[in-house]
Amino acid sequence: MHMKEQRMMHGSIALAEGAITAGCRYYFGYPITPQNEIPEHLSARLPEVGGVFIQAESEIASINMLLGAAAAGARAMTSSSGPGISLMQEGLSYMAGSELPAVVVNITRLGPGLGGIAACQGDYWQATRGGGHGDYRLIVLAPNSVQEMHDLAIKAFELADQYRNPALILADAILGQMKEPVSFAEPKIKIPAKPWALTGAAGRSPQLIKSLYLADGEMEKHNWRMHEKYRRLQEKECLVEQDLEEHMDILLVSFGSCSRMVNSAVALARSQGYKVGHIRPISLFPFPEAAIRDVSQRVGKVLTVEMNTGQMWDDVRLSAYPGSQCRLMARPGGAIPAPKQILEEIKKFLKVGDLLAKSVR
């Protein structure tokens, strides 16, 4: 990639190229729609840059190959969609417990079960609550454009290494499949030293990567230490886009592809004289609690718009200033909220505004 080059690009390809720019040289994956463009692209590209592509026998094998590559100190990635990400939860739990940095991409599809292949945001809880067993968090980044598919792939590797924690990119079929212009900045990639990595014990004591702690009190200490890491993430690494006005009657909150419909709805509402703000969490963990708390204190009415039955809504309600009126507009199962429908919700909420009311269209 050259400096300031701009190219029309497919979301999945932009993400894959971002990973290569970040120094990712190892990819392990198993085919599943709608993310096959990522392994297909990397199967050709990685050998060109001296990397390794393996098509694993399952997502369970993929995530454990990723665990091994991360333990050996490499930047490595896997990608999948809902059902495959479910199979990876065991490995993700082990990687979080072993504090191994790597990037996992979820180009989400419909669920539960085999669901369908259309865009949906139903994996928010799975992504942000850990997903597997035990007391842990993933770093979760949610792009809303092809440019961000590229840029957040790089950011995910940086945060994963910095905090020694797996990072997950939560996109969806819309972001994975659409094309947009992407500009490539001069990459300034610096992969930090990993003195903890397993490389053979030449010139140093043998090292161990593990998540098993059986001695009295060890596990509690480990969990609190990891909790402190998540607290630092919360304090320092929240990524959020805010489109606010000086006086607002209502605040909208949305993430990912859905936020693009909300952006249109906000423009539409403003053109009709409504005073509307919009907060888009880019990092879903850490969740931008402070931004939502501060703005909701000024505004009072918070409308969350999501392509599920109301998952991020939990985090919005936990973050909103006490007494804020929180309402949900939810479209699960592949339906996409149209800007005009969102505007209707805005108008309705401004008229009534009943506390904690759900509106499912």
Next chain:
Amino acid sequence: MQKVFARPATLLETGFHFCPGCHHGIVHRLLCEELDRLSLADRAVGVPGVGCGVFLYDYIGIDTCEAPHGRATAVATGIKRVLPQQFVFTYQGDGDLGAIGTAEVIHAANRGENITVIFVNNSVYGMTGGQMAPTTLLGQRTTTSPAGRDCQNDGYPLRLTEMLAPLEGVAFAARVSLHNPAHVKKARRALQQAFETQLEKRGFSFMEFISACPTNWRLTPQQSIAHMEEQMLSVFPLGIYKDTTAGVLQKEGESANAVL
């Protein structure tokens, strides 16, 4: 005076947690002898699975990575692909490798991953308290086959070495036993071949150790040795099942089940 027997340098000076009569300690020692002989201790990465072998890192002074239950060969694949010059092996029991990790071991073998798999087969789940394993003998009583393993309900003992040896990615596959000193010596020779297979980058090498679990067999260590000889070896015939350098098989005895 020449010193002819000493503790391997790679075997850490600590006591094993293994039960009396358990053979994990012998496998650990053999591994350390080979790591020392080939000067591999500072370029080896071990991947223990989940089971009694998980504490490998407490006893063997090398870099070690825990793997989720059954996933050791996938984890080792990731390590080896990043570090192709290093020596990478897994250490797995029969539940880990033969039940929950069957898919991972078959596909790692089929890819010809240049790793060595140490498979300790004592026909029972040791760490969880003696449940039926895929390798449990027909009629063998375990905590989950209290009336003895019944093929109608539980299927048959799984022969992993016979399953894996025919795969083209497998360069070396052997089944050895630890029931007497002569067989421990044979096991050491086979292990040397397995290690050299990886060092020569010939592909996947697989070592099955028939071993005892007196605690969960509810036998004394001596009775366990007799059980291995009299019951296990007819179901799990010993021998070198594959050696791509030899071209011929060096199988001990006969078995209709050893398909090659």
